Amino acid sequence: xxxxxxxxxxxxxxxxxxxxxxxxxxxxxxxxxxxxxxxxxxxxxxxxxxxxxxxxxxxxxxxxxxxxxxxxxxxxxxxxxxxxxxxxxxxxxxxxxxxxxxxxxxxxxxxxxx
Amino acid sequence: xxxxxxxxxxxxxxxxxxxxxxxxxxxxxxxxxxxxxxxxxxxxxxxxxxxxxxxxxxxxxxxxxxxxxxxxxxxxxxxxxxxxxxxxxxxxxxxxxxxxxxxxxxxxxxxxx
Numbered sequence: 001x002x003x004x005x006x007x008x009x010x011x012x013x014x015x016x017x018x019x020x021x022x023x024x025x026x027x028x029x030x031x032x033x034x035x036x037x038x039x040x041x042x043x044x045x046x047x048x049x050x051x052x053x054x055x056x057x058x059x060x061x062x063x064x065x066x067x068x069x070x071x072x073x074x075x076x077x078x079x080x081x082x083x084x085x086x087x088x089x090x091x092x093x094x095x096x097x098x099x100x101x102x103x104x105x106x107x108x109x110x111x112x113x114x
Numbered sequence: 115x116x117x118x119x120x121x122x123x124x125x126x127x128x129x130x131x132x133x134x135x136x137x138x139x140x141x142x143x144x145x146x147x148x149x150x151x152x153x154x155x156x157x158x159x160x161x162x163x164x165x166x167x168x169x170x171x172x173x174x175x176x177x178x179x180x181x182x183x184x185x186x187x188x189x190x191x192x193x194x195x196x197x198x199x200x201x202x203x204x205x206x207x208x209x210x211x212x213x214x215x216x217x218x219x220x221x222x223x224x225x226x227x
Contacts, residue, residue, distance in 0.1 A: 042219035050212040094213040105156025
């Protein structure tokens with residue numbers, strides 16, 4: 001069974017802290033994605049990775065960085081958390097293909113920055 | 115940038131009613147997907163439509179892809195409380211590979227018993 005797991009379901013951090021969100025997939029997928037989800041805005045792509053150590057900015061990369069040292073693991077880093085980064089963060093993966101293909105999502109991490 | 119606009123944003127209905135959710139764009143998409151997200155979970159793919167004019171059925175859910183491949187609709191017949199959730203349409207992000215998708219802003223459906 002296809003599985004994407006995220007390290008935490010809920011996280012509370014203070015302004016200025018460095019925050020790590022971890023995502024692991026067991027499907028040997030090439031592509032991995034980080035989104036944030038806010039009411040009325042749908043899913044907005046922060047960063048994606050199409051291979052180990054390869055990454056590209058999405059639509060809203062400011063304030064975030066990512067790391068992909070192993071194929072199955074994709075980390076999202078908030079270098080200095082701010083209150084406007086309070087959100088639901090979703091990780092997804094998909095196999096290598098051209099054009100749109102199904103993305104498999106983790107359960108999400110609800111991050112609150114105080 | 116290819117945008118997908120969903121309507122309505124919110125839908126609150128009684129069990130047994132029918133409903134339709136729309137996903138529109140000014141751009142042509144090679145395919146469109148529909149996902150459902152239940153509270154506390156990530157989105158899960160319901161269907162992918164590929165051919166203009168295509169109609170796909172999944173039990174009480176009927177999905178249609180517009181002839182011009184710029185729009186899609188999701189129709190639910192005799193809605194049940196278990197249909198409650200966030201419905202998202204998504205399509206390939208233009209000009210890229212790597213499986214990138216662009217998502218609509220979602221429709222929150224609540225079905226009351």
